[in-house]
Amino acid sequence: MLDIADELNRWVEQGRDFAVATVVAVGGSAPRQPGAALAVDSEGTAIGSVSGGCVEGAVYELCQQALEDGETVMERFGYSDDDAFAVGLTCGGIIDILITPVRAGAPVRTVLAAALAAASSGEAAAVARITSGPAELVGRAVLVRASGESGEYEGGLGGHPELDRTAAGEARAMLDAGRTGVVEIGEDGSRCGQPISLLVESSVPPPRMIVFGAIDFASALVRIGKFLGYHVTVCDARPVFATPTRFPDADDIVVDWPHRYLERTETDGRTVLCVLTHDAKFDVPLLKYALRLPVAYVGAMGSRRTHEDRNKRLRDVGVTEIELARLRSPIGLDLGARTPEETALSIASEIVANRRGGSGVSLTGAHTPIHPDGTRRASGRIGSVA
Template sequence: MLDIAEELNRWVGQGRDFAVATVVAVTGSAPRQPGAALAVDAAGTAVGSVSGGCVEGAVYDLCTQALQDGETVLERFGYSDDDAFAVGLTCGGIIDILVTPVRAGTPQREVFEAALAAAARGEAAAVARIAEGPAELKGSAVLVRGEAGDDGFLGGFGGHPELDRMVAEEARALLDAGKTGVLEVGADGRLCGEPLKVLVESSVPPPRMIVFGAIDFASALVRIGKFLGYHVTLCDARPVFATKQRFPEADEIVVDWPHRYLERTGTDGRTVLCVLTHDAKFDVPLLRLALRLPVAYVGAMGSRKTHEDRNRRLREVGVTELELARLRSPIGLDLGARSPEETALSIAAEIVANRRGGSGAALTGAHIPIHPDASTTVARRIGSVA
């Protein structure tokens, strides 16, 4: 649901009722991951996707029905000779879809409204919903926010304060990690009478991409970074080159020495750093710092000769072999790229492969999964004696 928060927040502002279908779990090959959502309003307007087209028609009908009867349902779609033609899930996977009506006057409406508003503003938020459990709890939800000092939560699960508190704590842990997943709660039934599963959706601000070096290759990389959903910063020490006119798609442009900017800006485990300056006076102090930060990716442009010379200089200033092993240089995958756009694509491909654990190999003739198995998101057991 939170992956389409901007559109749903507009619906809320317009007072629309809607039903939202959310992927809870995936087994085997499937095109969308847990948290992917499709919503349908009372007029039949649809937004989002849960399967890349495979089962959209059937899920649309479930949303329409949920709007009419107000019932929250969990539906499983899997491949077989019969249902392949019925709903089109021919990729061999199994997906569980939770369909929840969001109608005016219902207790969960306030929780969903607050969650959608926070996510639409780019704030960190997680909403937990019952996926499997007692009928009286279906549709109930809890919201936790990522604001500093906010240890409370909004909503609840029908008069079970211990359950509310435990789910809120686990939801906050998933939010801190920026993950969406399923909690298995109360396997011994002592919290609410029977075991249940809770879907926790997290929405966090976009990850950062910082591009160092205001060159033509950087312009193409800024564009593709925005396309991939990054908050993109362009940094260069030369004010004549680092301008909004040259990089209109950048979220921010910083005129400063790269290493000085990196020292004072915030990074996290999702940040990617792309060093395109290929000038030792910029590269060495910048990479010396970058390779010691807990970021997701550090890549540097340059020929193999430049790479060897840069590594020598980095060793001279105390960079260890373990730190050097983190450096992706020459930057990008081997696509035979020549133009700035092709080079940006090769860099982006390496970033995606690094983020998702891909090999970068061609899928044709390869015996590797197209879609990683997302079943590992079902996992955390709380409130259990086990």
């Protein structure tokens, strides 16, 4: 749901009623992951997507029905053996979708509206919704904010304070990790007589991509980094090259020695560092520091000869073999790239493969799944929470 927060927040501000269908769990070759959403307002306007188009029509109708009757519905869609053109995922996957009416006066509207406003403004927050458990609780939600104190939450799950606190704690843990997914709470932890499942959606600021070296290849990489949703910074010690004119798509342009900037800026486990300078006086002090940071990716441009020379220089300044093993160099996947744009695509492909656990090999003739498998859920009508 938070993937379409900007549009939904506008709907809330305009006072529109709507229903939102959110992917809760996936199995097999499903095209969208938990948290992906499609919403339909009372006038029939639709935004977002829960699949590659396979089941959008059926989900649209379910959203309209939920708006009419005020009932939350969990529905499963999967491959139809009898009729490949029937409603279902003909690619062979299974997706479970929670359809929630968000109507004026509904208790859940207040919590979801706050979550949408937080996500739209870039505030770090997480919303947890019950997806399975007692029928009267399904769809209820709590919201936690990164700026709040531990134990603080907004909303409630239906008169069970201990369950509220448990759900809020799980949501905060997912928020700290920047993750979206399903959390299972056993009967003892739920305090409501049976196990429950929570869909936790985290909204965190965009991950950072820091590009060192204001060269033509960097300009192309900045554009593709923005396309992938990164907050992109370009850093170079040469003011004549590090300019807004050369990098109009960059969020930040920093004129400083790369290692000095990296030492003072904030990074985290989602940050990717792309070193395109291939100049030892910049690369060595930068990489010595970068390879000791808990970031997601460190890649460095250069020929294989440059790579070998750079590794020797790094060993000479005390970089260990374990640290060197983290370095992706020469940077990027082997696409036969020649132009700056093709090279940027090669680098971005390696970043995505590293992030998602992909192999980088062609899918043609391969026997690995296209989409990672996920947890499967049951479906059915599960009561009203409007």
